[in-house]
Amino acid sequence: MHDEVKKYYGQILVTSSDLQTDACCTDASMPPWLKAAMADIHDEVSAKYYGCGLVAPQQLEGARILDLGSGSGRDCYLLARLTGEDGYVVGVDMTDEQLDVAKRHIQWHADRYCYSTPNVEFRKGYIERLDELELEDESFDIIVSNCVINLSPDKDAVLREAWRVLKPGGELYFSDVYSERRVPEELVKDPLLYGECLSGALYWNDFLTLAKNNGFADPRLVEDRPLTIDNPKIEEMLGTHRFYSATYRLFKIPELEGSCEDYGQAVIYKGTVENHPDLFELDKGHRFETGKVEPVCGNSWRMLRDSRFADHFEFFGSGDTHYGIFNGCGTAMPFDEDGSGEHASEGSCC
Ligand SMILES: C[S@@+](CC[C@H](N)C(=O)[O-])C[C@H]1O[C@@H](n2cnc3c(N)ncnc32)[C@H](O)[C@@H]1O
Structure with missing residues (x-):
């Protein structure tokens, strides 16, 4: 699946208008302060944005943030602006074409934000294997991710690694796609449905179990919306299956209770x-x-x-x-x- 996904985001899609459904699209309304920060992002970066929600939690000043599946870097640059020059953002992605776009504009954003040195870097790798990228235990205040974990063939490893690299009291704040029931194997194997962030989606209750098994005892739902799909061919393939985009926040606080x-x-x-x-x-x-x-x-x-x-x-x-x-x-x-x-x-x- 890694290779199929790399092909989809590296070669098949050129801009967000090539997406076939509303799964990798964000329709959340933005407050003015966030709109202003968004206006300072390079056009090429924004054109290749494929996220499904807003990953801008409160109180970011000076924070050290990791973005899992950072794509062309839109959220990284937005967060780098919100953390201020004392903060630092690391984006991880496995697809060269996405990383090339993201890296091309590092200095442009530092200049735009009037920072003396850039506070963003991008690393090539897999979100299931952050240890290979020399990301230390307990080294991030916040982890974000936007429409990526559904694409991972090993979601358990992603949550395990997220717990490892978060500082105590830190949080994984991420938007993703969820299904209302488990997705059958024949749909999971379809490269279009998988690439569009649909058939790799976890059934929401399986996600809650997975999060709890990895230490995140009390996942909190921040916002959600049903996906409308808006593509007759894909709707026919999906039949009665329904999908939702949702943003969760998972605190790394040991010994939270299960209720x-x-x-x-x-x-x-x-x-x-x-x-x-x-x-x-x-x-x-x-x-x-x-x-x-x-x-x-x-x-x-x-x-x-x-x-x-x-x-x-x-x-x-x-x-x-x-x-x-x-x-x-x-x-x-x-x-x-x-x-x-x-x-x-x-x-x-x-
Ligand atoms: C739907 S796009 C979202 C990109 C970005 N978060 C955004 O909002 O524009 C999914 C991205 O995740 C990356 N990706 C998917 N699975 C990955 C994995 N297992 N490890 C690293 N990157 C992955 C893809 O290369 C792609 O850039």
Whole structure:
């Protein structure tokens, strides 16, 4: 599959308009500060963008970030701008043609951002084998990835390596495609369906299990949308199979619990994260308005207290006493069927 995917992204696709479906497309609306940063990206880099979501988590200043499957480098350059000159971004991709475009514009972006030296580099390699790229244990604050992990033949290895290279308290924040049920082998083997980021997609509940098995005990869904496909031939091949694009954040916080437990804790957001003065969104089910006391489960409390967000919250409760289940984590599919963005009553944790 690696060779098929290299051919698809290196030779078959020339720009994003060559894509056959809406799987590798992003339709998320962008706040003005992000639009402004996006306007500073080289046209050739943007033309070869094949991502399916926004991978720009909060509080990036000075962060060291790894992008798995960085393609032509759009997200790397965006993040390099958001981290500022003190941050650093490493992009990893296996396809020469994609890496060539990304590398060609390193100095252009450093000049554009008025940095004295570039803060981005690209390495050729496989996201399942980061050890071959001399990426050290616990060396990144954040890992992002945009429409790539579905293309990996060994997703378990990708999550295992992500856990290894993340610093404690760091997070894997990534957009990808998921299926609503397991995809049959004959569709997985189809190079077009696989290359279009569809048939390699994990069934969402298998993804949750895989994440938990690799230490990410409480994956948090940030946003999602159903894919419409918009291609009669491909729709016929897919039959009743439905797909979703979704962004998850997975914190590397050892000993998070498998469910949301109530320890009588609460937080107040101080409104101090840059570009987020009124509201901080941890995930689809946790939106913290500035100054408001919000009761949280033990896991959410630790995601805020043991990560780069700690200075931006006030924390209440010792966590010494357990008061039972926080709010029942559902088992229904977590994605919105209609793309309305309404929070699911079940499935979105807490
Ligand atoms: C759908 S494109 C997304 C590229 C980029 N993230 C973006 O948003 O434009 C998938 C990219 O992942 C790379 N890729 C896929 N599987 C990979 C793997 N196992 N190791 C390294 N790169 C991989 C491909 O070469 C391609 O550039």
